[in-house]
Amino acid sequence: xxxxxxxxxxxxxxxxxxxxxxxxxxxxxxxxxxxxxxxxxxxxxxxxxxxxxxxxxxxxxxxxxxxxxxxxxxxxxxxxxxxxxxxxxxxxxxxxxxxxxxxxxxxxxxxxxxxxxxxxxxxxxxxxxxxxxxxxxxxxxxxxxxxxxxxxxxxxxxxxxxxxxxxxxxxxxxxxxxxxxxxxxxxxxxxxxxxxxxxxxxxxxxxxxxxxxxxxxxxxxxxxxxxxxxxxxxxxxxxxxxxxxxxxxxxxxxxxxxxxxxxxxxxxxxxxxxxxxxxxxxxxxxxxxxxxxxxxxxxxxxxxxxxxxxxxxxxxxxxxxxxxxxxxxxxxxxxxxxxxxxxxxxxxxxxxxxxxxxxxxxxxxxxxxxxxxxxxxxxxxxxxxxxxxxxxxxxxxxxxxxxxxxxxxxxxxxxxxxxxxxxxxxxxxxxxxxxxxxxxxxxxxxxxxxxxxxxxxxxxxxxxxxxxxxxxxxxxxxxxxxxxxxxxxxxxxxxxxxxxxxxxxxxxxxxxxxxxxxxxxxxxxxxxxxxxxxxxxxxxxxxxxxxxxxxxxxxxxxxxxxxxxxxxxxxxxxxxxxxxxxxxxxxxxxxxxxxxxxxxxxxxxxxxxxxxxxxxxxxxxxxxxxxxxxxxxxxxxxxxxxxxxxxxxxxxxxxxxxxxxxxxxxxxxxxxxxxxxxxxxxxxxxxxxxxxxxxxxxxxxxxxxxxxxxxxxxxxxxxxxxxxxxxxxxxxxxxxxxxxxxxxxxxxxxxxxxxxxxxxxxxxxxxxxxxxxxxxxxxxxxxxxxxxxxxxxxxxxxxxxxxxxxxxxxxxxxxxxxxxxxxxxxxxxxxxxxxxxxxxxxxxx
Amino acid sequence: xxxxxxxxxxxxxxxxxxxxxxxxxxxxxxxxxxxxxxxxxxxxxxxxxxxxxxxxxxxxxxxxxxxxxxxxxxxxxxxxxxxxxxxxxxxxxxxxxxxxxxxxxxxxxxxxxxxxx
Ligand code: SRM
Ligand SMILES: Cc1cc2nc3c(=O)[nH]c(=O)nc-3n(C[C@H](O)[C@H](O)[C@H](O)COP(=O)(O)OP(=O)(O)OC[C@H]3O[C@@H](n4cnc5c(N)ncnc54)[C@H](O)[C@@H]3O)c2cc1C
Ligand code: SF4
Ligand code: FES
Numbered sequence: 035x036x037x038x039x040x041x042x043x044x045x046x047x048x049x050x051x052x053x054x055x056x057x058x059x060x061x062x063x064x065x066x067x068x069x070x071x072x073x074x075x076x077x078x079x080x081x082x083x084x085x086x087x088x089x090x091x092x093x094x095x096x097x098x099x100x101x102x103x104x105x106x107x108x109x110x111x112x113x114x115x116x117x118x119x120x121x122x123x124x125x126x127x128x129x130x131x132x133x134x135x136x137x138x139x140x141x142x143x144x145x146x147x148x149x150x151x152x153x154x155x156x157x158x159x160x161x162x163x164x165x166x167x168x169x170x171x172x173x174x175x176x177x178x179x180x181x182x183x184x185x186x187x188x189x190x191x192x193x194x195x196x197x198x199x200x201x202x203x204x205x206x207x208x209x210x211x212x213x214x215x216x217x218x219x220x221x222x223x224x225x226x227x228x229x230x231x232x233x234x235x236x237x238x239x240x241x242x243x244x245x246x247x248x249x250x251x252x253x254x255x256x257x258x259x260x261x262x263x264x265x266x267x268x269x270x271x272x273x274x275x276x277x278x279x280x281x282x283x284x285x286x287x288x289x290x291x292x293x294x295x296x297x298x299x300x301x302x303x304x305x306x307x308x309x310x311x312x313x314x315x316x317x318x319x320x321x322x323x324x325x326x327x328x329x330x331x332x333x334x335x336x337x338x339x340x341x342x343x344x345x346x347x348x349x350x351x352x353x354x355x356x357x358x359x360x361x362x363x364x365x366x367x368x369x370x371x372x373x374x375x376x377x378x379x380x381x382x383x384x385x386x387x388x389x390x391x392x393x394x395x396x397x398x399x400x401x402x403x404x405x406x407x408x409x410x411x412x413x414x415x416x417x418x419x420x421x422x423x424x425x426x427x428x429x430x431x432x433x434x435x436x437x438x439x440x441x442x443x444x445x446x447x448x449x450x451x452x453x454x455x456x457x458x459x460x461x462x463x464x465x466x467x468x469x470x471x472x473x474x475x476x477x478x479x480x481x482x483x484x485x486x487x488x489x490x491x492x493x494x495x496x497x498x499x500x501x502x503x504x505x506x507x508x509x510x511x512x513x514x515x516x517x518x519x520x521x522x523x524x525x526x527x528x529x530x531x532x533x534x535x536x537x538x539x540x541x542x543x544x545x546x547x548x549x550x551x552x553x554x555x556x557x558x559x560x561x562x563x564x565x566x567x568x569x570x571x572x573x574x575x576x577x578x579x580x581x582x583x584x585x586x587x588x589x590x591x592x593x594x595x596x597x598x599x600x601x602x603x604x605x606x607x608x609x610x611x612x613x614x615x616x617x618x619x620x621x622x623x624x625x626x627x628x629x630x631x632x633x634x635x636x637x638x639x640x641x642x643x644x645x646x647x648x649x650x651x652x653x654x655x656x657x658x659x660x661x662x663x664x665x666x667x668x669x670x671x672x673x674x675x676x677x678x679x680x681x682x683x684x685x686x687x688x689x690x691x692x693x694x695x696x697x698x699x700x701x702x703x704x705x706x707x708x709x710x711x712x713x714x715x716x717x718x719x720x721x722x723x724x725x726x727x728x729x730x731x732x733x734x735x736x737x738x739x740x741x742x743x744x745x746x747x748x749x750x751x752x753x754x755x756x757x758x759x760x761x762x763x764x765x766x767x768x769x770x771x772x773x774x775x776x777x778x779x780x781x782x783x784x785x786x787x788x789x790x791x792x793x794x795x796x797x798x799x800x801x802x803x804x805x806x807x808x809x810x811x812x813x814x815x816x817x818x819x820x821x822x823x824x825x826x827x828x829x830x831x832x833x834x835x836x837x838x839x840x841x842x843x844x845x846x847x848x849x850x851x852x853x854x855x856x857x858x859x860x861x862x863x864x865x866x867x868x869x870x871x872x873x874x875x876x877x878x879x
Numbered sequence: 880x881x882x883x884x885x886x887x888x889x890x891x892x893x894x895x896x897x898x899x900x901x902x903x904x905x906x907x908x909x910x911x912x913x914x915x916x917x918x919x920x921x922x923x924x925x926x927x928x929x930x931x932x933x934x935x936x937x938x939x940x941x942x943x944x945x946x947x948x949x950x951x952x953x954x955x956x957x958x959x960x961x962x963x964x965x966x967x968x969x970x971x972x973x974x975x976x977x978x979x980x981x982x983x984x985x986x987x988x989x990x991x992x993x994x995x996x
Contacts, residue, residue, distance in 0.1 A: 597958070847899070
């Protein structure tokens with residue numbers, strides 16, 4: 035058998051990896067040549083999401099950022115040289131050599147070497163604590179230096195510079211941004227926008243120094259460095275990040291005599307071929323049409339084109355759109371097309387809202403019929419619409435300024451998604467077209483989370499989320515699926531709508547609610563939902579006469595119904611801590627009533643097989659012994675799991691058990707859209723598995739880290755880090771706000787994980803609400819929580835003290851008999867429900 | 880108390896009307912038959928169907944949530960949530976399944992169930 039030809043890729047960054055995915059799919063298909071695949075990866079880890087690099091500082095790990103599906107390289111037989119830099123191309127012999135002494139022949143070569151941050155030769159730039167911001171390794175160094183630093187300065191006020199500034203802010207350092215030109219982000223935005231952006235940044239306490247040329251870095255007085263500017267001024271900082279711009283990594287190509295651009299970059303044609311017919315270049319090292327694209331989407335397109343060309347398929351790179359939408363320290367910034375109105379005859383419309391610091395500008399052609407470009411600061415909701423108008427050359431409305439003027443009467447301006455052709459690219463991060471989305475919907479992805487999962491759309495920068503949602507809804511509508519968000523046939527409201535009605539109008543009973551706002555008699559959907567909202571808002575005893583009939587059977591009988599109509603009993607064991615005496619009581623009660631006993635996955639004990647009529651007696655004994663209900667039946671706080679923590683554990687840095695108990699006691703009884711689980715770990719070993727919980731807390735040397743929206747169960751989701759290094763008081767404040775905001779806005783039976791997946795703006799938005807109080811809700815949320823906490827009662831205690839309520843636990847209204855259909859058999863020395871056959875056999879015996 | 884309007888129908892005195900909580904259910908035992916009784920709406924309309932849930936094989940229908948689908952009054956089984964029409968015992972989700980339904984008479988605020996002997 036002839037030896038396979040070799041395809042070597044240098045660089046395993048975002049684009050190099052994308053190329054590997056594309057070629058792995060095409061390799062040897064449809065009669066194409068099958069290559070042996072080899073790649074050199076200079077960094078110590080395989081490709082990761084550089085675009086999301088900054089999220090490393092808000093809690094994402096290197097693993098979270100990875101772009102590589104486990105097993106991808108192995109399954110496709112790709113040889114990877116990790117941590118090895120290719121250092122020479124011998125074009126004549128077609129051989130690559132590397133720092134580690136590997137030498138490989140190639141038949142085809144792809145250069146995906148990316149770019150590097152330019153460090154200006156300012157005297158002193160090599161001092162300690164001077165970094166660039168490009169790789170995870172860089173970030174690890176910055177993070178280590180940040181531990182002892184108090185202040186930091188970024189040189190460069192462009193897009194990447196401001197990203198780097200956010201990292202400094204996230205480390206709680208006093209932050210400076212130094213920019214040579216008179217405004218921030220001079221490439222993407224204009225003066226007016228620059229001013230608004232600057233004001234926003236300054237409001238967040240970032241010190242902006244524009245028009246400053248740094249001439250010397252030397253030993254500082256109060257900090258590590260002193261930065262001297264050409265105009266004689268200076269500032270001091272402990273850390274310096276260089277981010278004035280990027281340069282293509284074209285050294286390999288240059289040394290081997292491949293054609294270069296005048297100012298660098300490897301020249302490529304429409305097939306991404308360089309001047310050597312066996313060598314391709316893609317991504318940020320490539321120069322196409324005199325242009326280097328510093329964005330990932332064009333690089334992805336090149337990766338596809340090169341892979342297609344190698345596999346003998348037709349495709350061409352025809353340039354790419356450079357529009358971007360970003361959130362820089364929580365500020366929306368977007369730029370589309372010809373932002374500076376350099377096209378001949380271009381006209382400009384600008385909208386400025388001073389008090390709210392919103393700036394919007396559109397650039398249109400001479401006869402105002404087509405959009406050429408746009409700039410949005412402070413509010414980029416129009417981005418998706420405007421981008422589509424431009425990309426698809428869609429005619430503008432007669433008064434184009436309507437596109438950016440506020441819609442005071444509630445009308446929606448812009449284009450409907452129907453106007454877009456199927457080929458319109460909706461998500462540029464993952465190159466998802468409108469057609470792709472429609473296919474996904476037709477194939478059954480009918481919710482936003484399903485769409486995200488199967489297409490990946492909107493899981494990158496998030497800029498396309500609103501549009502993806504619009505396409506989804508339009509498609510569902512077309513399929514005749516009612517995009518009906520009504521709770522059920524009895525109420526024309528969402529759960530959130532119903533919540534507001536109840537809260538604002540102080541409605542306290544279902545009769546009142548359905549009479550004023552609904553129709554019919556209600557059902558098993560709206561009744562428990564209303565009951566849960568009443569409990570979240572007013573926290574009445576849930577078996578109060580007017581509420582009892584609304585409760586699901588579990589809530590109605592304060593136990594979980596089992597397959598044979600008996601119930602389970604789960605007393606609260608806060609934090610999983612229990613005294614031997616109480617443990618003995620559980621054993622005694624279980625024995626007395628012959629209950630099946632099991633340790634649950636929630637660090638407590640479940641007693642199964644109690645008949646309805648036995649529940650009050652059993653609970654009386656438990657309450658007398660000091661137990662409370664564990665709400666295992668409720669859509670409410672379940673357990674706060676804990677690890678043993680610093681009290682005993684040699685690694686523990688704080689008292690996880692004490693904290694877990696405090697939190698469990700604080701939030702017990704809170705009724706919510708779905709169940710809520712917490713866990714608290716005493717150190718990063720994470721024995722309590724806090725990152726799989728709705729609320730997870732992990733002790734660190736500097737305080738508590740707070741994670742939210744994790745989930746085990748059917749669709750596991752890692753929790754997101756909401757805030758770090760909190761003291762006890764702030765921790766509780768944030769949890770109060772988080773939980774109440776969830777209770778207020780989530781859909782029925784929507785766990786926090788799904789809620790987060792569907793939350794527009796995602797984690798950043800949640801942070802704004804919970805930490806920055808962007809909605810001005812914080813105080814109210816805390817007050818509402820305080821009222822729930824203050825009105826807690828053990829439902830079982832209240833119930834056994836009220837003879838009237840106990841009536842409901844009689845099996846028959848007219849007889850003191852037991853349900854003869856409940857039959858147990860023995861297994862492993864305990865009871866279990868008899869199955870159908872066993873029941874029949876026993877009846878005949 | 881017996882009237883002659885229906886042959887072979889024995890009326891069993893079960894409970895007081897207000898022993899059935901409004902918009903909710905209770906179970907009753909007549910002989911060895913388990914019956915689920917419900918009281919619906921402001922004017923306390925009473926219905927009776929079998930208590931045995933054919934989907935879970937447990938005696939639990941009295942513990943379901945009552946409500947309406949369109950104009951039809953139903954109860955949802957507390958175990959797997961199938962609906963049964965209170966007037967007829969017919970299962971809404973599966974036309975081949977139904978439970979017994981019983982005649983009800985209210986006399987002097989007492990609830991009577993009529994069983995054909
Ligand atoms: C008893 C227990 C299993 C055990 O023997 O260990 C259990 C039992 C039930 N689980 Fe669970 N879950 C139990 C721990 C868990 C855990 C583990 C944990 O909490 O650490 C999980 C995964 C973690 C999570 O929720 O993220 C878990 C994920 C579920 C799910 C899936 C939830 C999801 O979001 O995907 C359901 C279904 C649901 O809630 O809709 C569920 C539902 C149920 C129900 C309520 C089903 C039902 O309606 O009958 C079970 C009845 C409990 C009973 O009869 O008392 N149970 N369940 C555990 C009780 C813990 C406790 O002390 O309260
Ligand atoms: C902080 C930050 C934020 C960003 N935000 C955005 C954004 O919001 N939107 C957007 O579109 N883009 C953004 N970008 C840019 C985006 O990350 C790049 O466009 C993209 O990573 C380019 O991919 P690439 O594969 O060409 O280069 P890279 O991802 O840099 O990969 C090149 C890889 O090749 C390796 N390499 C180089 N030479 C050799 C050699 N000789 N041998 C072996 N390996 C070699 C390098 O070590 C590197 O790992 C951002 C970049 C940064 C740093
Ligand atoms: S998480 Fe840390 S403190 Fe807690 S038990 Fe595990 S190792 Fe010990
Ligand atoms: S455009 Fe970035 S996620 Fe879709």
